[in-house]
Amino acid sequence: xxxxxxxxxxxxxxxxxxxxxxxxxxxxxxxxxxxxxELEAGHAVLILGAAVSGAAETPFPLTLAVALLKGDKLSxxxxxxxxxxxARVQLLVTARADAREIGAQKLMRLQRVAEEAxxxxxxxxxxEVLTPIALADFCWDGQLFVAQPGSAGRIMNLLDxxxxxxxxxxxxxxxxxxxxxxxxxRGAYEVTLGPRILRAETAPVALLGAIAAAGE
Amino acid sequence: xxxxxxxxxxxxxxxxxxxxxxxxxxxxxxxxxxxxxELEAGHAVLILGAAVSGAAETPFPLTLAVALLKGDKLSxxxxxxxxxxxARVQLLVTARADAREIGAQKLMRLQRVAEEAxxxxxxxxxxEVLTPIALADFCWDGQLFVAQPGSAGRIMNLLDxxxxxxxxxxxxxxxxxxxxxxxxxRGAYEVTLGPRILRAETAPVALLGAIAAAGE
Numbered sequence: 150x151x152x153x154x155x156x157x158x159x160x161x162x163x164x165x166x167x168x169x170x171x172x173x174x175x176x177x178x179x180x181x182x183x184x185x186x187e188l189e190a191g192h193a194v195l196i197l198g199a200a201v202s203g204a205a206e207t208p209f210p211l212t213l214a215v216a217l218l219k220g221d222k223l224s225x226x227x228x229x230x231x232x233x234x235x236a237r238v239q240l241l242v243t244a245r246a247d248a249r250e251i252g253a254q255k256l257m258r259l260q261r262v263a264e265e266a267x268x269x270x271x272x273x274x275x276x277e278v279l280t281p282i283a284l285a286d287f288c289w290d291g292q293l294f295v296a297q298p299g300s301a302g303r304i305m306n307l308l309d310x311x312x313x314x315x316x317x318x319x320x321x322x323x324x325x326x327x328x329x330x331x332x333x334x335r336g337a338y339e340v341t342l343g344p345r346i347l348r349a350e351t352a353p354v355a356l357l358g359a360i361a362a363a364g365e
Numbered sequence: 366x367x368x369x370x371x372x373x374x375x376x377x378x379x380x381x382x383x384x385x386x387x388x389x390x391x392x393x394x395x396x397x398x399x400x401x402x403e404l405e406a407g408h409a410v411l412i413l414g415a416a417v418s419g420a421a422e423t424p425f426p427l428t429l430a431v432a433l434l435k436g437d438k439l440s441x442x443x444x445x446x447x448x449x450x451x452a453r454v455q456l457l458v459t460a461r462a463d464a465r466e467i468g469a470q471k472l473m474r475l476q477r478v479a480e481e482a483x484x485x486x487x488x489x490x491x492x493e494v495l496t497p498i499a500l501a502d503f504c505w506d507g508q509l510f511v512a513q514p515g516s517a518g519r520i521m522n523l524l525d526x527x528x529x530x531x532x533x534x535x536x537x538x539x540x541x542x543x544x545x546x547x548x549x550x551r552g553a554y555e556v557t558l559g560p561r562i563l564r565a566e567t568a569p570v571a572l573l574g575a576i577a578a579a580g581e
Contacts, residue, residue: 205559205560205561225441228564228567229564229567229570229571232561232562232563232564232567233558233559233561233563233567233571234559234561269562269564270561270562270563270564271561271562272561303578303579303580304578305521305578305579340578341577341578341580342449342574342577342578343421343449343450343577343578343580344421345421345448345449345450345486345487345488345577346448346485346486346487347448347449347486348444348445348448348485348486351444351445351448351449351570354445354567354570354571354574355445355449355570355571355573355574355575355577355578356574356578357571357574358558358570358571358572358573358574358575358578359574359575359577359578359579361557361558361559361561361571361575362519362520362521362556362557362558362559362571362572362574362575363519363521363575364519364557364559
């Protein structure tokens with residue numbers, strides 16, 4: 150297997166040398182042991198061992214559906230969500246989320262953030278960051294959990310890993326009551342993150358943390 | 366009650382006017398309704414209603430003990446931890462945490478972050494950010510939970526709000542095995558945040574999120 154300049158640079162950063170062994174992954178759940186045969190500034194050649202299916206993955210895909218946030222906050226959310234095991238990040242346009250907050254370039258940057266975070270947290274899967282859609286068009290398989298301050302629902306009592314798991318968090322200012330009601334009507338569960346008001350960029354990390362802590 | 370320039374500015378930012386009502390708190394758990402009687406650039410005068418004890422607080426104090434982190438990462442941790450209900454942040458010097466990462470000025474800035482975050486999340490208590498101490502000198506009442514990748518402990522099974530709750534997370538590179546062993550010997554519980562490697566600044570938010578989601 151031959152690696153290009155960006156990946157070769159990553160090997161240099163890790164201070165690896167010819168003869169060192171490492172694990173490589175294909176971004177789709179498979180990983181393998183590998184030995185470095187050549188390592189130059191612009192490329193590297195590896196010999197791969199047998200592919201094994203990736204560790205550190207949830208039994209079914211975990212999706213974070215998150216409203217568009219202002220500035221660079223989504224980068225932090227995507228980074229933490231990747232560490233916490235999500236397989237996909239679906240960006241959402243909601244009543245209080247400004248669709249102008251995203252463009253092709255920002256989307257590409259978010260995908261790059263997911264890639265880097267996958268490496269750092271040694272995941273075999275790179276989460277896909279999906280082009281924003283309207284909240285009404287968001288469909289899900291399995292369970293959907295919506296973070297709502299003061300709700301009585303507890304994620305650890307409801308979580309069921311026999312199917313895909315989805316979590317949804319709102320923009321600055323939150324989802325509207327009508328948006329929450331619409332999701333509940335479609336089968337979503339409201340869950341609490343305690344009685345305090347969380348920022349839009351804290352809620353997804355806290356909720357994914359609770360899922361990670363609950364385990365499978 | 367007369368407010369100084371910084372607080373008056375906060376009222377302006379919130380676009381409040383004379384005659385508007387709001388809630389004020391004393392940073393120690395008490396809060397009260399208030400009406401704005403005067404509002405100038407440099408000061409404001411409020412009339413207070415009866416004090417009530419603060420909502421949004423855990424039954425016993427929640428302490429985050431966190432190793433010193435590089436750069437400005439502790440600001441993000443203190444901000445999110447405040448939203449998630451901590452009453453105190455104890456900074457720690459550990460084997461892999463550089464004590465040079467903090468000074469009096471940075472400590473003051475962290476305390477300011479806690480103040481601002483308390484306001485934003487409408488808490489009646491401002492968490493105290495405590496001067497760093499060595500890990501070996503950190504003592505706790507009640508329970509201490511230490512985030513350890515791959516541990517079998519589950520916070521939601523162990524959490525007991527009949528006493529104070531403490532959580533501890535390490536620096537970049539983690540706690541050493543000897544440090545973890547020392548804490549376990551002193552009665553701490555190891556708990557998991559899943560099989561993936563979290564950054565030092567993600568772990569406390571994820572663990573506090575799990576506690577907030579578990580409720581009381």
